[in-house]
Amino acid sequence: MGDSQGQLKREGFSSGLAIFFATLGSAVGLGNIWKFPYLTGQFGGGAFLLVYFSCIILVGLPVMLSEFYLGRSTRKNVVGAFDTLRSGTAWRYTGIMSVLAVYLIMFFYSCVAGWVYLYLFKALSGDFAGITAAVAKDQFASVVVGPWSPIIWQVIVMATVSAILIMGVKKGIERITKTLMPLLFILILLCDIRALTLPGAGAGIDFLFNVDFGKITPPVILTAMGLAFFKLSLGLGAMVTYSSYFTHDNNLFGTATKVALSDTLVSMLAGLAIFPAVFSFGMEPGAGPGLLFMTIPLVFSQMPFGNILLVAFFFLSSIAATTAMLSLVEVAVAYFVEEKGFGRKTAVIINAIVILVFGVLAALSADSSALLGQYTIFGKGFFDFFDYVSSNILLPVGGLLIAVFVGYLVNPAELRRELTNDGAIPAVLFEAFYFIIRYITPALLILVFLNSIGVVKL
Numbered sequence: 001m002g003d004s005q006g007q008l009k010r011e012g013f014s015s016g017l018a019i020f021f022a023t024l025g026s027a028v029g030l031g032n033i034w035k036f037p038y039l040t041g042q043f044g045g046g047a048f049l050l051v052y053f054s055c056i057i058l059v060g061l062p063v064m065l066s067e068f069y070l071g072r073s074t075r076k077n078v079v080g081a082f083d084t085l086r087s088g089t090a091w092r093y094t095g096i097m098s099v100l101a102v103y104l105i106m107f108f109y110s111c112v113a114g115w116v117y118l119y120l121f122k123a124l125s126g127d128f129a130g131i132t133a134a135v136a137k138d139q140f141a142s143v144v145v146g147p148w149s150p151i152i153w154q155v156i157v158m159a160t161v162s163a164i165l166i167m168g169v170k171k172g173i174e175r176i177t178k179t180l181m182p183l184l185f186i187l188i189l190l191c192d193i194r195a196l197t198l199p200g201a202g203a204g205i206d207f208l209f210n211v212d213f214g215k216i217t218p219p220v221i222l223t224a225m226g227l228a229f230f231k232l233s234l235g236l237g238a239m240v241t242y243s244s245y246f247t248h249d250n251n252l253f254g255t256a257t258k259v260a261l262s263d264t265l266v267s268m269l270a271g272l273a274i275f276p277a278v279f280s281f282g283m284e285p286g287a288g289p290g291l292l293f294m295t296i297p298l299v300f301s302q303m304p305f306g307n308i309l310l311v312a313f314f315f316l317s318s319i320a321a322t323t324a325m326l327s328l329v330e331v332a333v334a335y336f337v338e339e340k341g342f343g344r345k346t347a348v349i350i351n352a353i354v355i356l357v358f359g360v361l362a363a364l365s366a367d368s369s370a371l372l373g374q375y376t377i378f379g380k381g382f383f384d385f386f387d388y389v390s391s392n393i394l395l396p397v398g399g400l401l402i403a404v405f406v407g408y409l410v411n412p413a414e415l416r417r418e419l420t421n422d423g424a425i426p427a428v429l430f431e432a433f434y435f436i437i438r439y440i441t442p443a444l445l446i447l448v449f450l451n452s453i454g455v456v457k458l
């Protein structure tokens with residue numbers, strides 16, 4: 001498949017470094033700051049990491065490479081990619097499902113990102129000085145119940161994401177991720193140094209890295225697999241869309257491996273910043289999503305240089321959330337521009353409005369005492385419904401369809417040519433990939449899917 005397909009004006013990333021930071025920007029998100037370290041600590045520390053790495057190798061990297069193939073070989077958005085390779089078939093609906101999944105994730109992700117922005121603002125205004133546990137809890141409860149502040153901050157989040165996206169792939173996504181991702185590393189290291197030098201920090205390190213193989217049960221393995229998926233932004237075309245902007249000589253195996261390793265490193269650094277502090281101050285590590293918002297301000301405000309660290313922490317969390325959202329919304333924007341003929345600016349604005357209209361439902365239902373907290377769809381509040389359907393159903397199904405498509409329907413010679421850059425990359429890597437994507441990845445994904453909808457109980 002040719003590089004430009006006659007779309008001479010199509011934008012793209014300018015270098016390998018830009019590709020790395022943009023892709024890492026998509027992977028590093030709210031999942032790193034909270035979900036990964038907490039699950040690692042709870043489910044066996046080093047042993048869980050081992051399982052997580054196996055999931056990355058057997059499912060994460062193969063699906064990521066498949067998405068890279070779809071995007072870079074066709075130079076199209078996720079719907080256009082399927083249409084190009086199998087035109088006139090129902091496969092385009094896999095792409096449409098991806099766009100739908102993006103919306104569902106954005107409805108609640110933009111809401112949580114709004115809380116993060118608000119907490120950055122509160123940290124900058126010195127709102128957390130001398131707070132007690134009760135005050136921290138009240139502050140979070142009032143944010144979640146709203147009704148106005150979660151909506152206003154969600155609007156600010158969407159305005160920020162939209163402004164960056166309107167600037168385009170190079171001047172927007174590339175410039176922002178190349179500037180902010182290194183900054184995010186520096187800020188995490190700053191928080192790490194402070195947290196690790198606290199008295200009693202060792203308990204936090206133990207929590208994260210203590211190897212306990214006894215905790216590795218089938219449901220934990222499935223959790224690790226789901227996490228690998230969400231962490232690497234797989235199953236909804238984000239990597240298809242970004243790779244459609246990759247340079248033709250980029251080493252796709254190298255990019256996928258570097259991104260997976262760096263994303264894991266950021267997650268562990270986040271864990272090392274959070275858990276030693278949580279333990280040092282005798283807090284509860286299993287506080288759920290509220291940990292970020294209730295415990296962190298309390299813990300950091302009690303230590304020397306605490307407020308600077310709080311600002312640093314919520315700033316890096318805002319960066320992580322924002323760069324992840326760029327990749328999510330870009331999936332829908334590229335679709336509207338390329339398939340529906342919208343101008344880029346119009347596409348961004350319309351998508352932001354759609355996300356906000358439904359996102360408000362999430363913002364007002366994140367807690368049962370919130371304005372819409374009592375309304376349910378299939379027994380779940382809006383916030384939980386959006387999260388459940390996207391993470392537990394659409395992502396694994398999307399991943400499975402992508403694996404089957406690339407493993408069985410794509411011309412193997414063409415696949416090999418694209419993934420090895422015309423033979424420049426060792427064939428053995430391709431052979432390993434091709435075996436895994438055909439036989440192992442689909443089997444594991446079917447298991448995860450059946451488990452997540454409750455058909456198989458492991």
Ligand code: PFF
Nearest residue numbers: 027029030031230231233238
């Ligand atoms: N990988 C992001 C995180 O860890 O928070 C979440 C995400 C971003 C999922 C982009 C899916 C996606 F397409």
